[in-house]
Amino acid sequence: MKPLSGVRILEFDGLGPVTFAGMVLADLGAEVVRLTRSDGAGVFGDVGGAVLHRGRAAVAVDLKASADRERVLDLVAAADAVIEGFRPGVLERLGLGPEACLARNPRLVFGRITGWGQTGPLAQTVGHDLNYIALTGALHAMGEPDRPPRPPLNLVGDYGGGAMLLVTGVLAAVIEARTTGRGRVVDAAMTDGVALLSSLFLALSASGLWSDARGSNLLDGGSPFYRCYTCADDQFVAVGALEPRFYAALLRGLGVDPDSATQFPPSGWPALHERFEALFRARTRDDWADHFAGTEACVTPVLTFAEAADHPHNRARGTFAGSPVQPAPSPRFDGEAGAMEPATALSLDAALALWRQAAAP
Incomplete structure (x- = not known):
């Protein structure tokens, strides 16, 4: 049995961090239902979906239809947490924001992830990982000294400062809700998360041990070792x-x-x-x-990436597996590699029946 067995998460399908967070939670054993668009439009192709959508059931809904919205609220009533990555106010306009959901389920944890956060002057501004890490100071420290900063893939904002801190916040609030009976809204902003990840460098800077000159410091490629x-x-x-x-x-x-x-x-x-x-x-x-x-x-x-999957150390640990090749769940518990479950599909009625059955005494 996995650590999050019995925890029910409702995921509103999206790009980047919310999708990755849903995958991580499913890898840890949570029962995740992923709400997708009823018109079949997906945000990843077949190969991407096989990796990023693994371990959970896709349920097609039309959030503009009142009947589907009401049934989504029925799922909310049986859930431990919701995770979503819409721009602030989108779900509120659909009648599916935190207020409506917590009215149906006071123990619910409502996890929200955006680049800028739910509040602040940039909350409604569009952007991507690169924009978010630019505003934290982290991007300025990356790259060659005589060139513009280099984008570090979207590992820093979307996944490190975003998805992983969303998972941390949601799980902390779920533990609290099981003690107090009260849910919370988790506001995971990538700008906040990347700033937190930058703690060491802010500490070094405050001590006079870090320079704003890129490529001149101990850990930014400035040292020859x-x-x-x-x-x-x-x-x-x-x-x-x-x-x-x-x-x-x-x-x-x-x-x-x-x-x-x-x-x-x-x-x-x-x-x-x-x-x-x-x-x-x-x-x-x-x-x-x-x-x-x-x-x-x-x-x-x-x-x-191809060489990494074939490296003897990674093969011995089973770090990569599956077809297409993908990272295995991490971390491990009791030294055992976690099994990967494929993505599946359910009707909205079937998802409701399963969760209602699980919630029954």
Whole structure:
């Protein structure tokens, strides 16, 4: 039995973070019903849906039809939580906002995720992950020093600061509701979440240990012992030799005299960059990976998604599985890899019958 077995989540179909949050909750064992558009229009193609919609049933509804809205409220009455990612006010106009839903189910947790949050001057403004992380300061710290900041995929805003904190907030409120009998509205804003993820860098900045100059700091590629290097085959290795003992192992592996390559002060980093670049250019990525295997130098190959799925460590742990290949559920409980369930479909009547049966004494 999975940890969230018996927890019922109603997911309003959407893009990005709410979809990922629904997948994570289903992976953890929650019984998730995903409300989709009755006209069949989906937000992901077949392959994307096979991964991102796994583990839960799709139920087609027409939210503009009063009969369907009433039956959605019947599902709400049996749910532990709702998750949605519409712009502020959309569900209220449909009669499905927090006030209406909590009136039907006072114990309900109403989880909402947006880029800017439910309040504030930008709440109604459109945007995407890149816009949200730009406003937090995080984007400014990413990329090459002499170029514009580089988009870090949408892992930081949509999924890290967004979906994962939505999941955290919803689960915290569900635990509280089981004690108090009262639900809550969870306002998960990606701007808030990314700011929270940036805590270390704000602390370093406050201590005078972080510069706004991109590519000049310990963890942003500014240090020669924490960055990526190009190899002879134009592939890359990642070097993370932060601690002195790991840095010493890196120097040994590169054949560098430690007296000529001290780790600090940072004023010596530009010369070390050039020196390490020339050394790593002399051999292929996989040669370096083999060379440093079993050492404490913290040197790893930079893999493509396809290569990552086939790496011996990931194969041994079952990190990727399925067809199409996809990440397995995480984290694990009692050391066991979580099983992945496929996406399914139910009628609205069937979903109501199942939840009513589960809620019956």
